[in-house]
Amino acid sequence: MAGAASALFLLDIKGRVLIWRDYRGDVSAIQAERFFTKFIEKEGDPQSQNPVVFDNGVTYMFIQHNNVYLMAASRQNCNAASILLFLHRVADVFKHYFEELEEESLRDNFVVVYELLDEIMDFGFPQFTEAKILSEFIKTDAYRMEVTQRPPMAVTNAVSWRSEGIRYKKNEVFLDVVESVNILVNSNGQIVRSDVVGALKMRTYLSGMPECKLGLNDRVLLEAQGRSTKGKAIDLDDIKFHQCVRLARFENDRTISFIPPDGSFDLMTYRLSTQVKPLIWVEAQIERHSRSRIEIMVKARSQFKERR
Numbered sequence: 001m002a003g004a005a006s007a008l009f010l011l012d013i014k015g016r017v018l019i020w021r022d023y024r025g026d027v028s029a030i031q032a033e034r035f036f037t038k039f040i041e042k043e044g045d046p047q048s049q050n051p052v053v054f055d056n057g058v059t060y061m062f063i064q065h066n067n068v069y070l071m072a073a074s075r076q077n078c079n080a081a082s083i084l085l086f087l088h089r090v091a092d093v094f095k096h097y098f099e100e101l102e103e104e105s106l107r108d109n110f111v112v113v114y115e116l117l118d119e120i121m122d123f124g125f126p127q128f129t130e131a132k133i134l135s136e137f138i139k140t141d142a143y144r145m146e147v148t149q150r151p152p153m154a155v156t157n158a159v160s161w162r163s164e165g166i167r168y169k170k171n172e173v174f175l176d177v178v179e180s181v182n183i184l185v186n187s188n189g190q191i192v193r194s195d196v197v198g199a200l201k202m203r204t205y206l207s208g209m210p211e212c213k214l215g216l217n218d219r220v221l222l223e224a225q226g227r228s229t230k231g232k233a234i235d236l237d238d239i240k241f242h243q244c245v246r247l248a249r250f251e252n253d254r255t256i257s258f259i260p261p262d263g264s265f266d267l268m269t270y271r272l273s274t275q276v277k278p279l280i281w282v283e284a285q286i287e288r289h290s291r292s293r294i295e296i297m298v299k300a301r302s303q304f305k306e307r308r
Contacts, residue, residue: 003078004124006058008090008117011036011069012103018068019106021117023124024075027058031073035060052080063087066102074124082126089129090120096131112138161244161261167207173260174203175214175267181276189283196272204260214256214267238271279304 006027009020015036053060061083062071098105179198244258287295
């Protein structure tokens with residue numbers, strides 16, 4: 001392999017160094033910080049998502065496994081494909097020793113990790129990466145993470161937000177729509193910006209595992225059905241659902257389908273970007289008569305229609 005790695009770094013998901021091993025003495029621990037800064041800069045660019053980053057004469061090659069980054073830094077013109085393959089083999093070795101490669105397993109096995117790093121690479125050149133061979137002469141007991149095999153939700157029909165066996169003599173559902181109006185008015189009394197922030201608050205007292213469905217007069221749905229939207233439809237922005245809502249169903253036909261939690265919860269929150277006429281309009285006039293006398297007149301008038 002042409003060229004050699006200068007150091008091997010194990011980083012957490014935030015770029016902090018968990019363990020690193022210097023093999024050639026031409027890089028320092030600060031390289032990890034420079035690498036992660038470059039990585040964050042390119043993270044938003046889909047065309048720059050490659051496992052090799054070059055900065056200031058140092059080449060960084062990395063892979064991600066769960067919540068851990070394995071990164072090799074080199075000042076030489078090394079074979080990037082060979083280094084990346086080596087990093088994958090290192091991940092396999094750690095999984096052989098610790099059952100699972102995660103930040104927790106590395107923190108619990110510092111001694112074993114350093115012993116392995118000394119054996120798998122020598123002066124920047126890969127050596128032993130076969131876990132069975134390494135386990136013959138590195139026999140230090142390692143803490144193995146307990147990995148519990150959970151069956152998929154589709155098999156067990158598990159709903160984490162609702163317990164089984166709930167029973168009520170009377171099934172009841174209460175739905176409240178709570179909205180607040182935000183209005184920005186300039187000094188001339190003109191409305192500059194207005195929006196409505198709302199929430200659908202529910203209280204459910206239902207037996208078993210009921211499936212509820214809720215429809216909205218959403219403009220997207222009405223237009224998709226070829227129905228008139230004049231004066232009926234609304235444009236919902238910034239929609240956030242409770243975890244019980246089936247998002248795929250909503251994306252398909254705009255129906256809110258869910259198995260509700262027991263008791264009170266917020267089904268969804270939303271925002272309406274629309275011109276809102278304030279229900280109560282307040283005007284204030286200030287008149288100064290002297291240094292010690294000010295007359296303030298406040299007028300408040302309602303702008304909603306009277307019910308008949």
